[in-house]
Amino acid sequence: MKQSYNLSLSSEATKNLSLLDSVKGKIRRYLQQRSVLQHLLRIVLYVILLTMAFIYLAPLLVMVMNSLKDVEEIRNGSLLSLPQDPSLAAWSKAWGSACTGSTCEGIAPFFINSFKIVLPAVAISTILGALNGYVLSMWRFKGSDLFFGLLLFGCFIPFQVVLIPMAMTLGWLGLASSAGGLILVHVIYGMAFTTLFFRNYYVGLPRELISAAKIDGAGFFLIFWRIILPLSPPIIVVTVIWQFTQIWNDFLFGVVFSGADNLPVTVALNNLVNTSFGGKEYNVDMAAALLAALPTIVVYVFAGKYFVRGLSAGAVKGA
Amino acid sequence: MANQRRFTDMLADSMPKLVLAPSFLIVMVCIYGYILWTVALSFTKSRMLPQWKFVGFDQYTKLVNNDRWAVSSENLVVFGGLFIIICLVIGIGMAILLDQKIRQEGLLRTIYLYPMAISFIVTGTAWKWLLNPSMGIEKIVREWGFEDFTFDWLVNSEMVVFCLVIAAVWQSSGFVMALFLAGLRGVDSEMIKAAQLDGASMPTIYRRIILPSLKPVFFSAFVILSHIAIKSFDLVTALTGGGPGYSSDLPANFMYAHAFTRSQMGLGAASGVMMLGGVLAILIPYLYSELRGKKQ
Numbered sequence: 001m002k003q004s005y006n007l008s009l010s011s012e013a014t015k016n017l018s019l020l021d022s023v024k025g026k027i028r029r030y031l032q033q034r035s036v037l038q039h040l041l042r043i044v045l046y047v048i049l050l051t052m053a054f055i056y057l058a059p060l061l062v063m064v065m066n067s068l069k070d071v072e073e074i075r076n077g078s079l080l081s082l083p084q085d086p087s088l089a090a091w092s093k094a095w096g097s098a099c100t101g102s103t104c105e106g107i108a109p110f111f112i113n114s115f116k117i118v119l120p121a122v123a124i125s126t127i128l129g130a131l132n133g134y135v136l137s138m139w140r141f142k143g144s145d146l147f148f149g150l151l152l153f154g155c156f157i158p159f160q161v162v163l164i165p166m167a168m169t170l171g172w173l174g175l176a177s178s179a180g181g182l183i184l185v186h187v188i189y190g191m192a193f194t195t196l197f198f199r200n201y202y203v204g205l206p207r208e209l210i211s212a213a214k215i216d217g218a219g220f221f222l223i224f225w226r227i228i229l230p231l232s233p234p235i236i237v238v239t240v241i242w243q244f245t246q247i248w249n250d251f252l253f254g255v256v257f258s259g260a261d262n263l264p265v266t267v268a269l270n271n272l273v274n275t276s277f278g279g280k281e282y283n284v285d286m287a288a289a290l291l292a293a294l295p296t297i298v299v300y301v302f303a304g305k306y307f308v309r310g311l312s313a314g315a316v317k318g319a
Numbered sequence: 320m321a322n323q324r325r326f327t328d329m330l331a332d333s334m335p336k337l338v339l340a341p342s343f344l345i346v347m348v349c350i351y352g353y354i355l356w357t358v359a360l361s362f363t364k365s366r367m368l369p370q371w372k373f374v375g376f377d378q379y380t381k382l383v384n385n386d387r388w389a390v391s392s393e394n395l396v397v398f399g400g401l402f403i404i405i406c407l408v409i410g411i412g413m414a415i416l417l418d419q420k421i422r423q424e425g426l427l428r429t430i431y432l433y434p435m436a437i438s439f440i441v442t443g444t445a446w447k448w449l450l451n452p453s454m455g456i457e458k459i460v461r462e463w464g465f466e467d468f469t470f471d472w473l474v475n476s477e478m479v480v481f482c483l484v485i486a487a488v489w490q491s492s493g494f495v496m497a498l499f500l501a502g503l504r505g506v507d508s509e510m511i512k513a514a515q516l517d518g519a520s521m522p523t524i525y526r527r528i529i530l531p532s533l534k535p536v537f538f539s540a541f542v543i544l545s546h547i548a549i550k551s552f553d554l555v556t557a558l559t560g561g562g563p564g565y566s567s568d569l570p571a572n573f574m575y576a577h578a579f580t581r582s583q584m585g586l587g588a589a590s591g592v593m594m595l596g597g598v599l600a601i602l603i604p605y606l607y608s609e610l611r612g613k614k615q
Contacts, residue, residue: 045416052413053430056493059445060433066448078462079448079455132342139335147343154350156542158549158598160574160591162353164360164584168369188349191342220334249438251553252571256579266440270557273444282448293441300436304429 067091067287074282090283094272094291098284101271102260107288110268114248114295117179117264121186122243128187129194129239130232134224136195137202138210148199154192162189163256170257177259185257186247193246194239201235202228237306245296265292354595360588367582378589388590391568394480395597398569399548401484402491406544407537409488410495415525417496418503428500431493439490443557446486447473450558476566479559483551483567486558491547495540502536503529538605545601549594570594 062079068086069077096106136148166185167176175181205228213223254264263271269292273285330337364374382388413431417424434442449455450473457470472478506529514524552571559567561576568576570590578587 045419045421049413049416049421049427053427056430056434056489059442059449059489062449063445078459080459128342131338135335135339141335144335144339147339147346150351151342151346154346156546156598156602157350157354158571158591158594160571161357161595162349163574163591164578164588165353165356166349167579188345191345195342219331220338245436249440251438251440251556252550252575255556256575266438266553269444270440273447273557274560282454285444286448289441289444293437296436296438297433300433301429304432304436 063286063290067094067283067290069283071281071283090281091287091291093281094284094288098272098281098288099275100268101275107265107268107272107291110263110265111291113179113258113262113268114265117182117186117262118244118247121183121190121247122240124183125187125190125194125243126236126239128191129196129198130229130236131224132191132195133198133200133202134228136199137205138207138223138228139220148195151192151195154189155196159189159252163252167256177257177262179258179262182253182257182262182264185253186250189253190243190246194243197235197239197242198232201232205231234306237303241299241303241306244299248296268292357588357591360585361592363585365584365588367584369584374585378585379593381586382589382593385586387565387568388570388573390565391570391573392593394483394567395548395569397480398483398487398551399545401481402487402548403541403544405484405488406492406495407540409492410540411499411530413492413496414499414503417500428497432497433493434490435494437490439551439553440557442486442490443554446482446489447558450482450485473559474563476563479563479567482558483554483569487547487551487554490554491544495544498536498540499533502533506532538608542601542605546598549598570597 065081065083066074066079067090068083068088070085070087070089073084094106095108097104098106100107100110132151136144170176170181170185173181175184209227210223213227218226248264249266250264251266251270254267255270258264258267269288272288360369361378362373362375364370364372364377417427417431421427450470452458452469452471452474457468460468460470472482510528511524514528519527550571551569552575555561555567555569555572561568561572570593574587574590574594576587577583577590
């Protein structure tokens with residue numbers, strides 16, 4: 001096709017064509033140079049991204065490596081060196097026999113305390129958030145938007161401005177220094193976020209789903225149970241992960257409201273690190289810190305996708 | 320019979336309100352009521368226990384003249400300002416870099432974000448070793464042969480606040496990256512293609528089209544980061560313990576120390592109210608612009 005076309009060209013046209021060819025060559029060379037440049041840029045890009053990844057990973061790696069050494073090796077060697085003779089001794093001591101303040105039972109009991117607080121608090125605040133979100137999206141009434149606004153504000157107050165009255169209230173209720181009191185506090189101040197998540201999710205569902213059921217005479221709870229709840233698993237996962245990380249990682253409420261026998265693991269870890277009996281056992285500290293971080297890291301690695309979704313839902317829409 | 324039906328109908332009608340009622344009560348009491356309560360306490364001379372003897376603005380005068388409060392609020396300005404700016408710069412930068420069709424993007428994203436899943440107590444504990452001159456980075460660099468290298472910010476009362484910035488940025492910048500990455504993915508790709516056809520270069524497209532359209536994300540990130548900064552209590556406790564002396568205290572630590580360990584309830588309440596004031600100063604203009612934007 002192309003050849004037969006060429007044959008019919010006049011000489012002037014051939015000259016033009018060769019000019020065109022040389023321009024094409026120039027363009028090709030330019031493009032080649034550009035692609036070399038682009039290759040270089042890509043390499044720089046990957047170098048930057050990998051360096052950043054290393055920076056984010058480094059503290060974790062340092063902790064893991066040093067938790068496997070013995071104290072002598074840490075003191076004489078470098079933080080960055082690989083353990084000569086890796087052992088889990090520090091981990092078992094951190095778990096079962098390290099001193100946290102006045103007791104020396106490791107962080108295991110506090111780890112269990114944390115679960116005892118986190119599980120009910122997450123369950124209750126999630127259920128409450130789902131019901132609130134359902135009302136605020138599907139059963140709006142005069143004043144319900146105002147209430148949502150008032151509730152949203154609760155996501156942003158610095159808790160320092162409610163700590164003292166809360167401590168006094170818990171005292172009157174006989175819940176001071178108890179696990180029940182701490183659960184109550186987490187439910188109350190987590191509710192703003194859980195309601196926000198569910199409300200924003202339900203607002204996106206088609207209203208027709210509900211209005212048809214309402215005409216058929218289905219009531220409030222029947223609609224919730226049969227129509228809304230089966231559509232809710234994605235947002236339930238997001239909320240549960242969010243609440244789990246928030247409450248597991250809490251330190252402020254733990255240090256203010258819990259008593260000696262229900263300290264959460266974050267408070268125990270802080271006590272352990274700041275307990276100085278004789279020599280400092282850095283390896284045990286590091287193992288304890290890793291143990292305290294383990295549940296949320298595990299959740300994050302296995303369900304990180306939902307965690308990210310929860311963060312951006314709470315952040316982008318909520319604020 | 321008819322009466323009974325009317326009753327059940329009424330119950331059904333008010334079911335949404337009944338379900339919301341406990342939460343309404345909780346919000347009104349445990350958020351707004353407690354705030355008023357704290358404000359009231361801040362005008363009394365309460366020490367270990369509340370005493371309803373009103374002393375006007377005495378506690379606030381005491382607060383303003385308190386050196387520890389001055390240090391902690393100054394620290395908050397330095398820490399908060401640097402923390403927010405650096406997180407935003409790193410977050411936006413990394414989001415743009417990660418948005419270039421990178422191989423293994425999911426893995427990299429997970430690595431950047433995982434610190435966000437960890438508690439500030441663990442972060443503080445980890446960085447306490449890394450920043451400790453006789454254990455961490457200073458020692459490592461000296462072992463590499465740079466004998467004069469010093470990095471003793473953690474024990475230097477002038478510099479210690481920057482240690483808080485380092486650890487907090489490490490923990491939160493990946494989260495800002497995730498927010499902006501989500502924002503970048505939401506930008507209208509048709510608009511970018513059109514600009515490319517018009518011959519606009521990539522930096523121009525980012526500067527003129529993409530970044531301006533991320534304004535809402537920018538604002539959300541700003542509000543969340545300032546919220547984290549004002550709330551920072553656990554990081555200080557774990558990383559520096561407020562020291563050396565009280566040179567790295569933040570207002571949250573001041574409040575905790577006075578209200579719960581030093582029996583100065585009135586002063587603690589006053590500092591809590593000041594913190595709320597700080598949050599409102601950021602939040603109200605934000606909400607105002609948000610609401611105005613929605614109306615338009």
